[in-house]
Amino acid sequence: MEKTIIFDVMGNDNGIKAGCLAASNFVKANIEYKIILVGDKDKIIKYCSENEQIKIFHNPNVVTKSNESLLDAHKEDNSMNSALHLLKEGKGSAVLSSGDSGKYLASSIMIIKRLPNVSRPAFMSIIPTIQSNKKFILLDEGANLTSNEDYLVKWAKLGASFSKSVLKIQNPKVSILNIGTENYKGFDYHQKANDILQSSDLKFEYTGFIESRYLLEGLVDVVIADGYSGNMTLKSLEGTVLSFSKLIKQKIKKNAWRKFCAFLMRNVFKEIKEHLDYRNVGAAWILGVNGLVIKAHGNSDQKAYLGALNQIKLAIESDALAGFTKSLETQ
Numbered sequence: 001m002e003k004t005i006i007f008d009v010m011g012n013d014n015g016i017k018a019g020c021l022a023a024s025n026f027v028k029a030n031i032e033y034k035i036i037l038v039g040d041k042d043k044i045i046k047y048c049s050e051n052e053q054i055k056i057f058h059n060p061n062v063v064t065k066s067n068e069s070l071l072d073a074h075k076e077d078n079s080m081n082s083a084l085h086l087l088k089e090g091k092g093s094a095v096l097s098s099g100d101s102g103k104y105l106a107s108s109i110m111i112i113k114r115l116p117n118v119s120r121p122a123f124m125s126i127i128p129t130i131q132s133n134k135k136f137i138l139l140d141e142g143a144n145l146t147s148n149e150d151y152l153v154k155w156a157k158l159g160a161s162f163s164k165s166v167l168k169i170q171n172p173k174v175s176i177l178n179i180g181t182e183n184y185k186g187f188d189y190h191q192k193a194n195d196i197l198q199s200s201d202l203k204f205e206y207t208g209f210i211e212s213r214y215l216l217e218g219l220v221d222v223v224i225a226d227g228y229s230g231n232m233t234l235k236s237l238e239g240t241v242l243s244f245s246k247l248i249k250q251k252i253k254k255n256a257w258r259k260f261c262a263f264l265m266r267n268v269f270k271e272i273k274e275h276l277d278y279r280n281v282g283a284a285w286i287l288g289v290n291g292l293v294i295k296a297h298g299n300s301d302q303k304a305y306l307g308a309l310n311q312i313k314l315a316i317e318s319d320a321l322a323g324f325t326k327s328l329e330t331q
Helices: 015-027 068-074 079-088 101-111 149-165 188-199 212-217 229-250 256-264 266-276 304-316 321-328
Strands: 003-008 035-039 052-058 096-097 124-128 135-139 173-177 205-209 222-224 283-287 292-296
Touching: 003 079, 003 304, 015 052, 015 304, 035 079, 052 079, 068 079, 068 101, 068 124, 079 096, 079 173, 079 304, 101 212, 101 292, 124 149, 124 188, 124 229, 135 149, 135 229, 149 173, 149 188, 149 222, 149 283, 149 321, 173 188, 173 229, 173 321, 188 205, 205 212, 212 229, 229 256, 256 266, 292 304
Parallel strands: 003 035, 003 096, 035 052, 096 292, 135 222, 173 205, 173 222
Antiparallel strands: 124 135, 124 283, 283 292
């Protein structure tokens, strides 16, 4: 199997250094992999040179952030689109970029195309829970602000396939995010999708609706949402973790006794911080396009990029794309 990752390093808000160093460290640890770095060659070679594992595709243009139609995003001459074209041409197995999310999604759809039977691709992230080594995936996270029952059902199947192939969960539990667990709750498309999934012969366990307050309990493996509620849920979870961390620091600093106790508990705090650190995952996926397309955060550091590259490694070695296609064959 081809093990080449195409990496657009031009979209990071803080420059290309973190991406280049992450790529170098990744190939050193994974000698069977190659990476094509897409970007400004003159800048890239300051941090890593070409060798048997690392090649450079020169395109110094960064994707523009503007209000112009996303339908024309794929026409721009930029490093992100060059990376997507390399994937389309079969030069690699996956593409990674931290460029503008909206244009990355639009260009992926226009260049890579959608999987058969998928009307709308979705953004998907892997999120840790309070259970040790337990994670769940959430989609959609903002690719589609409006939704319908067909989208939710397709995303359920794609999410379950990802959970099986990449996270190695044999019989993933799938739920739809809603304001209550009763069958009559939510919008019309929530109820219709719930009815379809309850009455279908599925290759995963559908558990009905789930409320957002239970997400971090680790009760399910896949959570399906419309893009609006999914995006707000993701940002609320991220904000809650950061705010709670700040609150703990404020309370600890109130007196010397608390500081001493915190010193004794420092290893516990480090474990919790590491467990909830999004950089260990490092990226969101665009599920529903005909390729492995991964979106890193715009201010990703070296650790975040390594997390993304290791995610991609798992997806390549589990042949995740074939699993996505197969999960939709009965549509």
